[in-house]
Amino acid sequence: MRVVIQENYDKMCKWAADYIADRINSHKEDRPFVLGLPTGSSPIGVYKELIKKNKAGEVSFQNVVTFNMDEYLGLPREHDQSYWYFMHDEFFDHIEIPAENINILNGMTDDPEGECARYEEKIASYGGIDLFMGGIGVDGHLAFNEPFTSLTSRTGVRDLTTDTRIVNSRFFGNDPEKVPSQALSVGIGTVTDSKEVLVLINGHNKARALAAVVEGNVSHKWTCSALQMHNNAIIACDEAACGEITVDTYKYFLDIEKNERL
Numbered sequence: 001m002r003v004v005i006q007e008n009y010d011k012m013c014k015w016a017a018d019y020i021a022d023r024i025n026s027h028k029e030d031r032p033f034v035l036g037l038p039t040g041s042s043p044i045g046v047y048k049e050l051i052k053k054n055k056a057g058e059v060s061f062q063n064v065v066t067f068n069m070d071e072y073l074g075l076p077r078e079h080d081q082s083y084w085y086f087m088h089d090e091f092f093d094h095i096e097i098p099a100e101n102i103n104i105l106n107g108m109t110d111d112p113e114g115e116c117a118r119y120e121e122k123i124a125s126y127g128g129i130d131l132f133m134g135g136i137g138v139d140g141h142l143a144f145n146e147p148f149t150s151l152t153s154r155t156g157v158r159d160l161t162t163d164t165r166i167v168n169s170r171f172f173g174n175d176p177e178k179v180p181s182q183a184l185s186v187g188i189g190t191v192t193d194s195k196e197v198l199v200l201i202n203g204h205n206k207a208r209a210l211a212a213v214v215e216g217n218v219s220h221k222w223t224c225s226a227l228q229m230h231n232n233a234i235i236a237c238d239e240a241a242c243g244e245i246t247v248d249t250y251k252y253f254l255d256i257e258k259n260e261r262l
């Protein structure tokens with residue numbers, strides 16, 4: 001696993017956007033580049049950078065197919081807290097990407113299991129995901145794979161923990177009861193099947209999670225720790241998130257990464 005430590009949030013986002021653009025631009029196969037995407041506050045700066053690059057002609061999304069990580073169950077697209085709304089508002093409405101290339105789980109489906117099975121099939125029909133970008137929750141959850149979700153899980157229905165509903169209540173008038181109690185989410189196995197995984201971890205409130213994921217054991221308690229078993233996983237983080245890793249670990253990654261541009 002690579003851990004790329006950047007001085008602050010803006011630099012972390014710039015680095016991640018440069019990395020994603022480089023991967024898209026290096027893709028020479030006939031089939032589209034398949035990109036997995038998250039919501040949340042963490043990726044917003046990355047989306048802003050990618051939008052700038054798209055407008056500057058530095059990266060094109062014409063041959064990119066996207067799959068989002070998750071969606072709240074029971075929220076219509078038009079709800080300003082649905083992940084469909086978030087993705088269009090923060091990213092898709094500002095880049096040139098064919099609408100048919102965008103895939104987001106349908107939170108209003110009357111057949112959640114079928115919706116999730118079809119999502120997995122569609123990912124497979126493109127030959128899998130080339131690069132999955134993610135963020136994590138303070139408890140280390142990846143997508144909506146809460147603690148103790150199987151590390152081989154596939155796309156499915158997830159119950160949200162009280163902790164996550166409390167954390168996410170900041171977007172729902174600070175009322176955890178207003179946060180949907182279930183979501184549709186790709187599984188940990190869906191993410192780790194991707195050729196590359198890039199997870200953003202920033203801010204003091206993610207310091208415990210970063211330490212668990214980088215220095216802890218592979219454990220379903222911190223589902224993001226499954227990345228330790230991935231051959232091509234990168235964590236991009238900021239200094240603020242490094243408060244709980246040991247000085248040795250911190251120095252190791254600064255040293256090993258010092259000559260890498262991307």
Ligand code: GLP
Pocket residue numbers: 038039040041042043069070134135136137138141142143144164168
């Ligand atoms: C939600 C999402 C996750 C996201 C997490 C962290 O629970 N389902 O995919 O990574 O929030 O969000 P933030 O980046 O706002 O801290």
